[in-house]
Amino acid sequence: MDVHLIDGTYELFRHFFAVPAAADVNGQEVGAVRGVLASVLSMIENGATHLAVATDHVVESFRNDLYPGYKTSEGVSEELLSQFPVLEEALEAMGVMVWPMVRFEADDALASAAAKAAHDDGVKQVLICTPDKDLSQCVVGTRVVQLDRRRNILRDEAGVVAKFGVKPPSIPDYLAVVGDSADGFPGMPGWGIKAAASTLSRYPHLEDIPKDWREWHPSIRKARVLSESLFNAWSDALLFRTLATLRLDAPVSDTVEDLRWKGPRPDFEEWCRRLKSPNLLRRATSAKSMR
Secondary structure (H helix, E strand, O other): OEEEEEEHHHHHHHHHOOOOOOEOOOOOEOHHHHHHHHHHHHHHHOOOOEEEEEEEOOOOOOHHHHOOOOOOOOOOOHHHHOHHHHHHHHHHHOOOEEEEEOOOOHHHHHHHHHHHHHOOOOOOEEEEEOOOHHHHHHOEOOOEEEEEOOOOEEEOHHHHHHHHOOOHHHHHHHHHHHOEOOOOEOOOOOOOHHHHHHHHOOOOOHHHOOOOHHHOOOOOOOHHHHHHHHHOOHHHHHHHHHHHOOOOOOOOOOOHHHHEOOOOOOOHHHHHHHHOOHHHHHHHHHHHHOO
C-alpha cells in the first residue's frame, strides 16, 4: 500500500487564495474548506487508501519559545484562520484521519507519521504531499518521497540533491545557514544557496565543517568569509538548525491501518448541507461503494 500524508495548512492557504469566496448556511466563509475537501476526495477517487491530514490548529508552536522572531499568525486573515477548525471537523466527518497540531507544527506531524509508516513492512511508499522545503529532510531514497500535487512533481532523494545540492539529512543545516523567510529566521550573513550547497555537500552537518577556513576544500569559494560568518555566530546557527529540524515525536496515529479510509461518517451529509456542497456527499458515497 501507499500512504499519503497531506499538509492541510498548505492546502488551506493555497485554496484560500485560489478559489472564490463562499459562505456556508450560517454565513461563515468556507470557500477554502470546500476546496480542500474536494481536493482530498479526488485523491481517494484516484486510489488513495491510507491517508491523513495534518494542520496547524494553532499557528504558534514550541519554536516560538525558542526564537521570538519565529512565524506567528499575525497578519493572517481571520477569514482564513477561522476555517481551520471547520476543515478539521469536516475532514473527520468525511472519514479522513486528521492531526490538528497545537504544541507542535503540522510539519512535525507529517515527519513523525512518515517515519512510523516507513517502518511498516506493508507500506510500499510514503508520499508527503507538500512542496514545503522543510519536509525534504524526511525523504528516504524512493521509499519516502515528497509530492507537490499542484505542479505534479515527485521528489525522491535524488530529486532533493538535484534541487538543493545536499542530501535530505543536511536540509536542517542548509536552512540554518541560508535562512527561511517563511518561518522567520534569517540564516548566516553571506551564506547563499550556492555556498550552502558546495559546503554541506562535502561537510554534511555544521559540526563537520572545519573551524580553520584554510582546511576547507579548495572548491568552496570565499571560505574565509563563510567561516567567520558561521563561527562568529555559532550559537545562532545551532538555534536556526533546531528551528528547521522537524520533530519525530508529534502525536499522530499509532499504526498505518488507522489511516485507512473507510468512507464518510453519517454526519458528513449534514456537513455537506452546511457547506452547500451536495456534490461532495455524492462523490464520497460513490467512492465508498467502489471500495
